[in-house]
Amino acid sequence: MAPAQPLLLVDDDAAFRKVYGSLLRDAGYEVVEAGDRPSARAAFDARDFPLVLLDLMLPPDGSVSAGLEGLAALLEARPGAKVIVVSGAGDTRHSLEAIRLGAHDFLTKPVDPDVLLVVVQRALARVTLERRVETLRTSLERASADAAMVGQSAAFLAAVSLAERVAASDLPVLVTGENGTGKELLARTVHLKSRRHAGPFIPVNCGALPETLLESALFGHVKGSFTGATKDHRGLFAEADGGTLFLDELGDMTPSLQVKVLRALETGDLLPVGADRPVHVDVRLVTATHRDLGRMLQEGTFREDLYWRVKGVEVRLPPLRERASDLPLLAKHFLNQCAHLCPDGRARLLSDAAAEALAAHGWPGNLRELRHEMQRASVLAGERRELQPEDLSFTGSERPRASTSGGTTLAAKVEALERREIESALERCHNNRTHTAEALGLSRQGLLKKLERYGLT
C-alpha cells in the first residue's frame, strides 16, 4: 500500500482541527496540525508537505495581511506545494487575494466535508502529476543530451568525460575547437549534468552583434537609456540567474566589453545600461571559441585577466578529421535525423563508394558540414535508397547540377550564382559565419537569412 500522504492543517480553532483532522485521517491521509503561524512555518520547513490547508487569520497577531505574507513566504520556499486557504464567511476578498498570490484554491467555513475531500483529492492529484512531469522532463533532457552526443573515438570520449567530471562543480569551462565541432552541444551537456540543470541555459553568440548591442543584450538596459530603449530589459546575464550562461565565440568580443564582462564575473554584479544600481546574479559560465586565445593574449587582443577567469577547465573538442572512426556513426546519425526530407520518410543509406568519399574528405566545417552534406544528399538522392558519391557536394559532380537546376529565368540564375558564391565563401572561411559575412560584404544577420533561404544552415 502507498504511504499516507502528509497534509498540514493550520487553524487556530482547535475544534475545527479536531473535526476536519479526523475526517481527513479517516480518508487515509496523515494529518499534522498547527495552531499558529510560527508553528505552521516550522512544521512546513521540517517536511515536504504536498498540501497545506491554511487559515489566514492566525495567532500571534490574527492579521490577514500577515497571513497573506506568510502564504507568499510558504509558496516562495516551495513553489510546488499546494495551499488551500480556509477562511471565515465574508472573507471572499482575502481569499481572492490569496489566489492571486498563488494559493491553489479556497474554501469558506463552514466547510462541507464532502467538498473538502474532493478539493484535497484533486489538489494532491495535481501535485502528483506536476512532480511526474518534472521527473520526466529532467530525464528526457538528460537522455536527449546524452543521445545527441554521438561518438566513440578516444579523443571525443576523453573530451566528454572531462566535461562531465567538471560539470558537477561550479568551475567555469572553456570549450575550444574548430567551428562546427560541437562546442555548443558540449556546453549544453555541462549544464544538463550540473546541479543547475533545472535552471536556464542561455547561449549568446558574442560574434553576432555589434559591441553596443551585445553590451545591452548581456547586461540589460533601463527604459530611455538610449534611442529605442522603450522598456526595461533584464539582459541575458540576469536571465541566466540560477543557471548557465554560454558565451560562444568569446574571442570575438571587443577589448572594452571584455573589461565589463570581467567586472561582472568578479563581483557577480551587473550594471544595466543607464542604471544607477547594480543587480546581483548567480551564474555559471561556460565559454567557447574557435580562436587561439593563447595567441590573442600575446597579440594583446584578449585580456589575460579575463582569460584566467573564464579558463577554469579547458575542454578541447577534436576536429572531425581527428575522429575518423566516428565518421560512419555520425553520418548515420545525421541521415536518421533528416529522414523526413526524403520522399518516403525513410533514412537514406551510404553506399560503400559514398562512405569512401566521406572518409577521403578533410571536413573543414566539421560536424556541421557533415550534417549539411547528409541533408542535401538525402534530398538529392530522391527515390534512391543508397547515397552515391555524386550526391556529395565536394566530389565535384553535384556542383554543376546545382547551378543548372536553378532554372532558366534571370532571377533563378542569379539565385544559383549567389548560392554558389555563399557556399564557396563558407568553405574558404571554414564555415565561420562572421568571417563569411565579412568576405561577402554582408551583415551577419543578412548572411543568416540567405543561409536559411538556400537551406544551407
Ligand SMILES: Nc1ncnc2c1ncn2[C@@H]1O[C@H](COP(=O)(O)OP(=O)(O)OP(=O)(O)O)[C@@H](O)[C@H]1O
Ligand atoms: N557529438 C555529436 N553528436 C551528434 N551531433 C553533434 C555532435 N556534436 C555536434 N553535433 C551537431 O553538429 C552541429 C554543430 O554543432 P555545434 O553547433 O555544437 O558546434 P560549434 O562548435 O558550437 O559550432 P560554432 O563554432 O560554429 O559555434 C549541430 O547540429 C550539433 O547538433
